[in-house]
Amino acid sequence: xxxxxxxxxxxxxxxxxxxxxxxxxxxxxxxxxxxxxxxxxxxxxxxxxxxxxxxxxxxxxxxxxxxxxxxxxxxxxxxxxxxxxxxxxxxxxxxxxxxxxxxxxxxxxxxxxxxxxxxxxxxxxxxxxxxxxxxxxxxxxxxxxxxxxxxxxxxxxxxxxxxxxxxxxxxxxxxxxxxxxxxxxxxxxxxxxxxxxxxxxxxxxxxxxxxxxxxxxxxxxxxxxxxxxxxxxxxxxxxxxxxxxxxxxxxxxxxxxxxxxxxxxxxxxxxxxxxxxxxxxxxxxxxxxxxxxxxxxxxxxxxxxxxxxxxxxxxxxxxxxxxxxxxxxxxxxxxxxxxxxxxxxxxxxx
Amino acid sequence: xxxxxxxxxxxxxxxxxxxxxxxxxxxxxxxxxxxxxxxxxxxxxxxxxxxxxxxxxxxxxxxxxxxxxxxxxxxxxxxxxxxxxxxxxxxxxxxxxxxxxxxxxxxxxxxxxxxxxxxxxxxxxxxxxxxxxxxxxxxxxxxxxxxxxxxxxxxxxxxxxxxxxxxxxxxxxxxxxxxxxxxxxxxxxxxxxxxxxxxxxxxxxxxxxxxxxxxxxxxxxxxxxxxxxxxxxxxxxxxxxxxxxxxxxxxxxxxxxxxxxxxxxxxxxxxxxxxxxxxxxxxxxxxxxxxxxxxxxxxxxxxxxxxxxxxxxxxxxxxxxxxxxxx
Numbered sequence: 001x002x003x004x005x006x007x008x009x010x011x012x013x014x015x016x017x018x019x020x021x022x023x024x025x026x027x028x029x030x031x032x033x034x035x036x037x038x039x040x041x042x043x044x045x046x047x048x049x050x051x052x053x054x055x056x057x058x059x060x061x062x063x064x065x066x067x068x069x070x071x072x073x074x075x076x077x078x079x080x081x082x083x084x085x086x087x088x089x090x091x092x093x094x095x096x097x098x099x100x101x102x103x104x105x106x107x108x109x110x111x112x113x114x115x116x117x118x119x120x121x122x123x124x125x126x127x128x129x130x131x132x133x134x135x136x137x138x139x140x141x142x143x144x145x146x147x148x149x150x151x152x153x154x155x156x157x158x159x160x161x162x163x164x165x166x167x168x169x170x171x172x173x174x175x176x177x178x179x180x181x182x183x184x185x186x187x188x189x190x191x192x193x194x195x196x197x198x199x200x201x202x203x204x205x206x207x208x209x210x211x212x213x214x215x216x217x218x219x220x221x222x223x224x225x226x227x228x229x230x231x232x233x234x235x236x237x238x239x240x241x242x243x244x245x246x247x248x249x250x251x252x253x254x255x256x257x258x259x260x261x262x263x264x265x266x267x268x269x270x271x272x273x274x275x276x277x278x279x280x281x282x283x284x285x286x287x288x289x290x291x292x293x294x295x296x297x298x299x300x301x302x303x304x305x306x307x308x309x310x311x312x313x314x315x316x317x318x319x320x321x322x323x324x325x326x327x328x329x330x331x332x333x334x335x336x337x338x339x340x341x342x343x344x345x346x347x348x349x350x
Numbered sequence: 351x352x353x354x355x356x357x358x359x360x361x362x363x364x365x366x367x368x369x370x371x372x373x374x375x376x377x378x379x380x381x382x383x384x385x386x387x388x389x390x391x392x393x394x395x396x397x398x399x400x401x402x403x404x405x406x407x408x409x410x411x412x413x414x415x416x417x418x419x420x421x422x423x424x425x426x427x428x429x430x431x432x433x434x435x436x437x438x439x440x441x442x443x444x445x446x447x448x449x450x451x452x453x454x455x456x457x458x459x460x461x462x463x464x465x466x467x468x469x470x471x472x473x474x475x476x477x478x479x480x481x482x483x484x485x486x487x488x489x490x491x492x493x494x495x496x497x498x499x500x501x502x503x504x505x506x507x508x509x510x511x512x513x514x515x516x517x518x519x520x521x522x523x524x525x526x527x528x529x530x531x532x533x534x535x536x537x538x539x540x541x542x543x544x545x546x547x548x549x550x551x552x553x554x555x556x557x558x559x560x561x562x563x564x565x566x567x568x569x570x571x572x573x574x575x576x577x578x579x580x581x582x583x584x585x586x587x588x589x590x591x592x593x594x595x596x597x598x599x600x601x602x603x604x605x606x607x608x609x610x611x612x613x614x615x616x617x618x619x620x621x622x623x624x625x626x627x628x629x630x631x632x633x634x635x636x637x638x639x640x641x642x643x644x645x646x647x648x649x650x651x652x653x654x655x656x657x658x659x660x661x662x663x664x665x666x667x668x669x670x671x672x673x674x675x676x677x
Contacts, residue, residue: 068537177624207396208564212608213620233537236567240610240618263612277542279567281611283590286571289542295507 017095019196019227020057020080020113025050025089027072027079031300047299049075051251052089054336057196062218062228064238064259066274067248068296073231076248077198080229081115082106093196111141114189118201120181124173130157131169134187141192152191160187161217179210186217197221200231215241235278239263244342247271250307251299253336257343267345269314305330306348314349325349355426356384357558358408358445358526363420365400365407375629377403379582380420385526390552390559392569392590394605395579398625401562402450404579405528409447410437424526442469446524448515450531455515456503462489462514463499469521488517492547509540516547520555527551530562545572566609570594575661578602581625581636584655588662598664600641635667643668646677 027050033042050072057063065073078084080091082098090099098109117123124133134153138144144152157165160183173181182202189197199218203211219241222228232238238245239259246256247270255268266272276290292311297303309315309329320326328348336344365378378400385391395401407418410430422429424444429437449455456465466485470476476484486496492513503511512532519527529548533541549572551557561573569576570590577587578601586599597603604621623640626632635641638648647667655665667673 068539179620208566208605209396209608209621211620212610212618215610215618216620234610235538236610236612239612274538275612277538278612279541279545279565279571280613281567281570281594281606281609283570283594289546291542291546292539295509295540 017092018056019059019061019094020229021090021092021095022056022076022080023054023090023092025053025076025079025091026087027075027084028087029075045300048251048302049299050079050086051302053248053251053253054089055246055253055256057227057229059195059227060222060225061244062222062230062242064230064232064242064245065248066232066235066238066245068233070250070296070299071248072251072299073248074200077115077200077229077231081113081198082109107141111137111192112194113196113198114192114194116182116186116189116197116199116202119205120178120185121173121205123185124181126173128172129169130162130171130173130176130184133173133184134191137188137192143192153187156187156191157184159190159221160184161213162187177210178206179213182206182210182214183217186214186221190221194226196227196229198229198231201233202230203237204232204234211237235263235274236281247274250296250302252307252346254308254347255345256336257340261340261343265340265343267339267343267350268308268347269312269349270308271345273313305332306334306346308347320349323349357387357389357425358385359421359423359426360384360404360408361421361423363404363407363418363422365403365412365416365418368415368417369629373629376631377416377582377628378407378418379628381577381579381582381584383577383584383587385558385560387525387558388552388556389575390549390561390573392573392576393560393562393579394564394566394569394576396564396605396625398628399579400582400628401579402530405447405530405560405562409445409528410434410441411447442519442524443473443475443522444524445526445528446519446522448512448519448527448529448532451535455518456511458503461500461502462506466499466514466518466521469518473522475522485517485521488520489514491520491551492517493543508536509543512536512540512544513547516544516551520551524557526558526560528560528562531564532561533568534563541568548572566594566606567611578605581632582628583636583665585637585666586662586664588659588664592659592662596659598658598662598669599637599666600643600668601637602664604640604642635665645674647673 028046028048031045031047053076065076067073079086090097131153134156135149138149154165157168162168162183203214218228242259245259245262246253249270255262255271266275273290273292276287290313303310306329314320315329320329325348334346334348336346338344339350360383363378363381367375367377369375381404393401406412408422412418424440429440463482463485467481470481486499489499490496494510494513533544548559552559573590576590576593577584580601586602608620610618621640626636634649634651635653638644653665653667655663656669657663658669
């Protein structure tokens with residue numbers, strides 16, 4: 001059943017430029033050859049981390065980028081944040097092309113888009129009190145008087161669910177639980193009052209019992225109008241908390257659509273397989289997982305045709321051949337096509 | 351099970367860690383369970399609940415700063431009757447373990463095959479050529495081509511290393527396999543491959559499995575029975591379906607509702623508060639401060655495990671009519 005969100009009605013009204021628009025983004029990394037490789041003049045190789053990715057994130061919307069490690073979801077996020085430079089494609093923020101902005105020009109923008117890291121045990125300085133950690137971004141950006149800064153720190157902490165803030169201001173990270181640390185990390189992002197949050201696996205290092213509270217916090221921030229790009233490998237989390245899901249495979253989005261539509265009615269064979277292997281919470285829902293053989297291929301040597309065809313159950317089972325499509329699967333790279341309202345998949349058979 | 355009694359019995363297992371200043375941390379506070387042949391049991395709990403410590407104790411692999419008490423019976427024989435001397439012949443031979451984080455289970459500078467052969471030679475299961483052939487067979491069993499046996503650990507991906515770690519645990523033909531978070535660092539697809547492998551081994555080799563995890567859905571999908579640990583104690587155990595559908599301990603119920611489900615049914619709610627420190631004595635029920643149903647006796651009286659259905663027990667005053675009527 002589709003979830004009803006209070007933000008739904010609101011979103012239709014917004015006609016301002018979208019918060020984030022990413023178009024045909026391509027990011028590649030050189031693969032080190034090593035000295036022997038260089039002397040032997042082995043060809044320079046590149047890892048095709050992101051190969052033509054397009055998506056948008058609106059204000060008050062959460063998009064989940066889902067995929068296995070190595071699919072390019074983190075590189076996508078890093079490119080959007082301009083931490084890594086793309087080879088081609090554009091990133092627009094509030095309608096402004098930021099793809100080629102120089103470092104100095106990027107600074108005011110960085111305040112408006114903030115990153116939340118995976119591990120709150122790593123991302124907080126153990127020698128900094130909560131107050132200092134949360135204040136740091138304001139100092140970096142030369143914002144506010146000392147009094148204003150302290151007010152903003154309090155406000156950010158309380159917005160991140162650490163209320164009353166006085167209770168936490170003078171603590172060190174080791175005096176906080178995992179969930180509280182992640183809230184401090186979120187407060188540190190919120191203190192600059194950003195419009196977009198990029199959360200890279202925000203709960204994967206946390207205990208089960210506190211994951212929900214962090215996800216609920218992100219959900220309430222989304223409701224308050226923030227755009228959130230969440231990177232996750234956990235489809236269950238994405239299904240429950242995101243408005244839309246984009247499934248990535250080997251540098252491409254292979255399926256994208258409203259979260260419930262993607263989970264209930266997956267159109268790409270990769271998404272279908274992923275859904276069958278997600279362990280269901282209910283023991284009565286034991287389904288036979290459709291386990292793909294092997295692992296995702298190396299992004300240095302992307303298969304020709306459909307990048308998924310060597311592992312595709314439709315090709316392996318002969319169903320693609322029965323439909324006379326096998327040649328196309330092997331030879332032609334499928335593009336995303338809209339199959340239902342706002343629901344796209346890149347598969348010749350869909 | 352099949353009338354022959356349990357394969358592994360754990361009775362009153364306690365583990366203490368020595369802390370600085372003469373203090374002690376009571377990590378495992380008297381746990382009991384049985385495991386039948388071919389049975390798959392999930393041991394579930396949050397980090398710090400003592401689940402890993404408990405299985406390390408069963409393996410006799412606790413660090414020197416720890417001391418243990420209780421009984422671990424294998425086919426009715428106490429493995430710890432004479433301490434380390436009586437457990438050594440059983441370790442790896444009868445009971446083996448797959449460690450958390452397959453990355454660290456191997457010596458990086460030795461070939462995979464040599465590392466699988468080592469326990470066989472140590473326990474005189476096989477030697478030389480025969481041992482290498484057996485190592486190859488074991489790798490094939492876990493889905494790795496025997497031709498890759500002489501590779502080094504870094505040449506394997508995370509999923510393959512975890513499979514190789516399982517092959518190594520199987521080297522001496524154990525009857526019980528203890529797997530500590532065997533899929534935590536792996537992607538969902540690889541996780542599914544490893545879980546399918548473990549389930550297949552219990553079916554084909556009649557191996558018994560204890561799967562230690564913090565992930566309820568993994569237990570829901572792979573185990574016959576589950577035991578939920580909290581603050582060093584098993585607070586509820588029973589057949590997976592009963593436990594997940596009619597939990598009789600509030601912690602089990604809350605843990606369940608804190609876990610998002612793919613099909614998004616029901617609200618996802620986290621459990622407020624944190625587990626108690628185990629370096630001081632916990633009065634009453636350890637979960638009482640976080641419990642949404644705590645009543646009069648909970649903060650002061652330690653609950654006992656009471657049977658609530660066939661094979662299903664819970665350590666909660668709510669199941670005790672005497673407690674309920676008294677308050």
